[in-house]
Amino acid sequence: ARRAAVALIILEGLAVVVMISLAVAVIWRVLHGHGPQGVPPLIDLFIPTRGLTPASIALALSFGFLSFAGFEEVATMAEEVRSPTFTIPRVLLGTVIGGGVVYTLVTTAQVLGFGTDQAGMERFAASHSLLGDLGGIYFGKWCGDLLDILATFSALGCGLASVLGASRVLFAMMRELAPTSRLARLSAGGSSPVIASLCVIVAIIAGYAAMRLVFHGSGSDPFFWASTIGVLALLGAYFLVVLSAGISVFRDSLSKKRWMILIPAIAAAVIGYTLWVNIYPLQRGAYGIIPFIVLGWCLLPVLWMAIPPKSK
Template sequence: MSSADQVDGKLPVGAPAPSTLRRSLTTREAVAVSIGLMAPSVAMNINPQAAAGIVGRAVPLVFALATVGVLLVAYCFIRLSQHFNHAGSVYGFIGVTLGPRAGVVAGWALLTTYVAYGACTVTEAGLFPADFLKASGIWSGASWEVVTVAAAVLVVLLAWAPARNTTRALLGLEGVTIALITIVAVVIAVRLISGNAPQDQDFTLSVFSLPHGVGTSALFFAMTFGFLSFAGFEAASTLGEETKGDPRRAIPKVLLGSVLFAGVFYTVISAITTMGFGASKAGTDRFTASSSLLGDLGTTYIGSVVGQLVSLGAGISGFGCALACVVGASRLLYAMTRDAFPNSRIGRSTGQDGRITGSIAVVAAAAFVAVAALRMFSTSEPLDIIFWTATIGTLSLLVAYVLVTAGALKFLFFSGVRRVARWEIVVPLGAFATLGYTLYKSVYPVPAEPYNLFPYIVGGWLLLVFGVVLINRKLANKIHRRLLSEAGLTSREEPVK
């Protein structure tokens, strides 16, 4: 049995008692964080174009296969969440399975992802609403910078609210936009099936097959874009200390449900949008040139007002994602600081509702300063900020996922305790293959500048953190003792089924 299984749940002698979070969230509210951080509405408006440029009409096939790949990775999170519940998510999971140094790197990688995605999505929360204000004539001089600042302030205010209120806001924001997109998709599907499409597009299942001349190598390359649309599904694992009842049963259900919902949504909506533009070469060209897939289709198939509302909804979804990023990142920072520097205000909760205002302030400031710095010193184009920060966040996320997969392999199959059926080892091995290929395709062929620099930036950043905990043995040992003493990281053995 691993050392994590032998602890008695007590703190080391002389260690200050850690502040605690309040268990106030229902399973539905935990779902909101995972769905909010994935932001399906934004993903379906701006992510599929890259895949279409590689595989043409076969975008829905890409998302269907990507769903299978993500389920392999989700298996690792689900199995670990059945044994552990911790605000630090991968930091805690990996800290007790691979050791404190690997845990710190995994936690820091995921924290970097959430901060980078926060910068990305708060920019989206400024860009899309600003475009809506100008297109609708409400404010012809709307500036994305001004709207972004307003969105950032509102994100902080909502993040400081009790966790239950914040998650409800997330669920409402994303739910409204998903509902609007679903309505638009249904109208498009009806017109396609009835033969009443504006440019004689038709309903065809050919979108689930590769066009002539496109091979499986291109398909798997395009899968990287589908795979990355699921980034953030694991965010609910940061709420293990705040979920009511038994989080070791609730959180795994949330993780699985979030991936399945997103997979079905992405596959169906991408199929309808692909058919909506047309499964021909001309239709694919229009598809890849669109800056807002559902917004453009809403305008074409229903009317300009609907198209504008969908674009506004994408901005609202971006706002919800930024809020989810701050919620997830603040829990990670809180958990890591609680163990490494327990007397710090960042590692303490306050009030009867267990708010973590210090960590929220730090992660929000980091995300918003990143946006301001890029705008002031690098580019005036909001799309540059969106794509640059998204790429950095994704590369860091892949590192965290690889470590989670390694931790699950060791804990489930190589710790001396039979926790699952032996045949299940094929699942994390499949996850390793998927992650390795995705990471490989993210860096090779070498992308154009500045994207060629991002792997070195992320790698250097994470190596720096690893170097600190490697050299500072006292700090690593203190983190290790704290992790082993936290009840949420004491494994509960379950019979093999």
């Protein structure tokens, strides 16, 4: 786990430093009149575009949820931290705050860098590598290529983080359900669930192969299909979290805290509406089937809990 953490810090840390540097440089150039619109259109960052509907905002929120996805994975490392009750909450809070600052800065650079007018937004929407294209526009092709390479490293880091989190969850589940299983064992050194990690990697490869061979997806289709599954599953998980938080507050015997139920209620309404906009109306092809896959996956633990335990 320590080696994986070091690899993550190196991969993601380098990418984040370069990404922030590029964002600051682009904003600086735009503020000095070198942007696509000449005069910096800062006010456009705070004024919604005409005709913007709540559904459009909800779809944009999906991008926001996906951007923050994964911050909660640090909780899966609690058993490998010396002082989890002290470290984990602070890391979670720091990740959310730090991620919010970084994403706000980078998104500002992207919007100003491409331009806030209609032509700029069309270029923004058509870009397959926002930071890579920005680097190429403002600092030359070499910068765009460098950002694309770092984006690849960052993607590898995200994959490694996903394997770390999923393997710990699988290990914890099997430790409760089947303590004698090899999936419930740690490595020889007693630090990492190696077998669980290998199972997660095999499942990832099998899923990618199935999407390519069985469903005849292109090279990029598995990425977008998996991302859609991830976004919908995250929205469902976050909805259940805020719902349980609201129930907990409602059951609190201290009446002075009852007003706090407004916080999870508002969050549940926003997440629920965002989830609905992403599902309805159903799309054609794979994107019309994905919501039902996510629904079935989310119902599995409910069905499992509904099965009465066998009497000994």
